[in-house]
Amino acid sequence: MGDPPRYLRLMPWVGVAITLGLWQLVHVMEWISPVIFPGPLVVAQAGFLGIPVPRLLEHMAASLMRVSQGFLIGAALGITLGITAGWYRGIGNVLRAPIELLRPIPPLAWIPLAIIWLGLGEASKVLVIFFGAFFPIFTNTYKGMVNTDPILMKAGMALGLKGWRLMWQVAIPAASVDIALALRVGFTYSFGAMVAAELIAADSGLGYLIMNARDFGQIAVVIFGILMIGTLALIVDFALQFAIARRLRWMKFG
């Protein structure tokens, strides 16, 4: 296909400009009361000037800390157990039975039980975020391991690999594409779980910021917070994609 023509390359910017322009127009013309529908400039002002920058960074850091704690534990456990379950049939059966039964429960449905078990503190939120990451990462890692191309395995064995080295040098690299996809899906779920947990009970983080702003009727701050949440999710997803593309260059990823 090659590079798109120049005017097409400019179009994304045009699209963003039109969207922001329309938004500002609705605000200026006051088709909807500006109190409940603030314009983009008001939102930016409320966000960057209305909230002290260090406080804003604190909220972002709190959200990021939470989501990365839960996500990293979930990813580490999900990948380890997924690989073990995929390699050893007996362990796989024992592990998969309870996990497959719990998997259909959406991560957000764990919130009440997590609060009963661990209270309203940090631990219950991390647990919910953990569930968001763990289940998709475990199942996809397992699937990736089990679906390793038999020809690759036979080739590895013909070249004298067996046991651990066969797993480490053939099966796991073959499953790594599935694992990479699983990490991105898992992060999306973790992130959603983080926001929900912060909305329902928290005293810091971006979810708390918007819930708190709503209680005070500061719609501009609510919108700003939502845009921040979207931006944060987008940045992390791009970072994950970038890291994955670099690690898996040999697979001609993407």
Add this chain to the structure above:
Amino acid sequence: MTRFTKPFIRRSDAGAWRPTDLSVQIVTVVVLLAAWEIASQLGYLKVYRFSRPSKLATTFVHLLTVGFPNNITVWVHIKATFLRIILGFLLACACAIPLGMLIGRVRVIERMVDPIVTFCRSIAVISLLPLAIAWFGVGELSRVLLIFYGCFWIILTNTIQGARYVDPVMIDAARALGCRGPGLFFQVIAPAALPRVFAGMKIAVGMAFMVIIAVEMIGTIEGLGALIQQARTFYNTSIAIDGMIFIALIGLGISYTLDRVERLLLPWNVKDAADDG
């Protein structure tokens, strides 16, 4: 221990009798449930925090017949949750599919909306809850619109991709046979995009089901999310866990039904499902 990768399954199956996968899994679950029950009976696990299987069973019947809270049976909760999902989902389909077809076929528009679609999709639906409450109140409208928002972007992106990546050879062939305008669209492009659209619809329903649970935890007493949230308020672990079981069962039911519908509507597209088995 036998490896579980494909080439080894056949070899080990040819050998002496060994326990089947399913029997090992069933035994595992039974042992875990028994351990839970015994630990609870002996007092190692506090009933008020962890419940126990026997108590879950009686609570399950109680939820079906008497209900919680205020005599709202679980059927009422299920109906409320379903109604919200279906309304939001149908609304999203009605808007996203025509729009996605248009965007996917017109290159300039596709480029223009690309950053907006990417951004809107990456906003966690649940984060819109405070805004929806501020705009539309704590009523049904807010909940339905949140489901709509979440479904809309997923179906839209899938429809755009489906419409965009129609095999050009098919379009050229249809053109050569004299097909153009609306005929070309309805007979070639739309059917070719359909599997992708359906995939989007499936993802959207799954997402909607996840989001609605959290949305229902705020400002309502009807719905499965409300059920487990109420259970927490009353510190009733058994009802919370039974509620989660209901949620899981319904989630499984939805995805099973969608798979069947897909097989019925798109019989040429069941390759993935066959790979799993």
